[in-house]
Amino acid sequence: xxxxxxxxxxxxxxxxxGVIQIGASFGGLSGLLFLQAPKAARALxxxxxxxxxxxxxxxxxxxxxxxxxxxxxxxxxxxxxxGTLAAGGVTFVVSSAVNWRMDRGAPAPEDGMDALRxxxxxxxxxxxxxxxxxxxxxxxxxxxxx
Amino acid sequence: xxxADETVFLWLNGLVGKLPFFDRIVELVVSDYLIPVxxxxxxxxxxxxxxxKLARQRHQIGVFVALSAMALSSxxxxxxxxxxxxxxxxxxxxxxxxxxAPTDSSFPSNPAAAAFAIAVAVWAVNRRLGSLLLAAAALYxxxxxxxxxxxxxxxVAGALIAIVVTFLTFKIRDLLGPILTWVIKxxxxxxxx
Numbered sequence: 001x002x003x004x005x006x007x008x009x010x011x012x013x014x015x016x017x018g019v020i021q022i023g024a025s026f027g028g029l030s031g032l033l034f035l036q037a038p039k040a041a042r043a044l045x046x047x048x049x050x051x052x053x054x055x056x057x058x059x060x061x062x063x064x065x066x067x068x069x070x071x072x073x074x075x076x077x078x079x080x081x082x083g084t085l086a087a088g089g090v091t092f093v094v095s096s097a098v099n100w101r102m103d104r105g106a107p108a109p110e111d112g113m114d115a116l117r118x119x120x121x122x123x124x125x126x127x128x129x130x131x132x133x134x135x136x137x138x139x140x141x142x143x144x145x146x
Numbered sequence: 147x148x149x150a151d152e153t154v155f156l157w158l159n160g161l162v163g164k165l166p167f168f169d170r171i172v173e174l175v176v177s178d179y180l181i182p183v184x185x186x187x188x189x190x191x192x193x194x195x196x197x198x199k200l201a202r203q204r205h206q207i208g209v210f211v212a213l214s215a216m217a218l219s220s221x222x223x224x225x226x227x228x229x230x231x232x233x234x235x236x237x238x239x240x241x242x243x244x245x246x247a248p249t250d251s252s253f254p255s256n257p258a259a260a261a262f263a264i265a266v267a268v269w270a271v272n273r274r275l276g277s278l279l280l281a282a283a284a285l286y287x288x289x290x291x292x293x294x295x296x297x298x299x300x301x302v303a304g305a306l307i308a309i310v311v312t313f314l315t316f317k318i319r320d321l322l323g324p325i326l327t328w329v330i331k332x333x334x335x336x337x338x339x
Contacts, residue, residue, distance in 0.1 A: 008179065019191040
């Protein structure tokens with residue numbers, strides 16, 4: 001049997017997966033998408049974002065005080081952070097696997113998230129880390145000097 | 147002022163039970179897990195929004211401001227709560243509650259302050275999404291009055307605190323600018339900013 005906290009974690013985790021898909025679709029970050037067609041990505045994102053709320057409120061009473069089994073604000077914040085982090089991790093794995101063959105030109109190492117327009121997250125990250133491994137001395141100096 | 151506040155509260159709360167379906171909707175809206183979680187998830191989406199690098203950075207700074215403003219608004223609310231305790235409406239009045247009975251001070255409303263802080267910060271960087279979030283925050287405030295856990299003035303005060311604090315947070319953003327820029331630069335190494 002799931003506890004209230006587990007239910008909350010699942011709510012945030014799955015909804016965050018959906019929200020990331022919607023946000024990435026509107027931001028044109030193809031490398032993050034599970035489905036490449038923008039409408040399909042948004043539809044999938046909407047289902048992933050909304051369905052957990054329906055489930056969460058359908059399976060039990062949710063207006064409960066924290067000393068009667070609900071979650072206090074710090075616990076909510078912690079589980080929200082963990083759920084979002086997990087969603088980011090799953091997005092990394094799934095989108096990198098699905099978009100592994102995406103090749104719209106080599107990602108520029110200093111593009112940051114913008115590199116995900118043309119490459120999967122894993123490829124963009126690899127390019128960025130490789131660049132940083134080679135140039136860390138010079139770039140770190142530049143970063144810390146503003 | 148307090149008398150008018152109580153009158154409006156009693157009128158609104160007096161409607162509970164007349165439309166059972168509406169009451170059920172309010173029970174969902176007033177929950178700690180529908181609008182607060184939706185607003186926080188909207189911040190996650192805002193992080194990825196923006197058509198180009200510059201627009202995305204503006205949105206991401208908006209997310210930082212929202213989080214800072216939410217924390218600072220809560221701090222202001224807790225300080226006021228410590229100095230002035232206003233009992234919840236159900237303590238002093240015959241009330242039909244659609245929510246559990248909180249024990250902390252009623253004025254100003256911390257949930258309203260947190261919700262409006264997020265909504266106002268997002269509105270500052272994205273008018274369309276921000277307007278939607280402002281509507282959600284206002285609905286949340288209304289639901290807390292209707293459900294019998296806040297007076298209208300508690301919500302108004304919470305919202306005003308959030309608006310002022312978020313505005314000030316945007317103003318001092320220039321002071322925090324180098325830190326924010328550095329965090330975003332580090333995020334860029336991992337392609338998360």
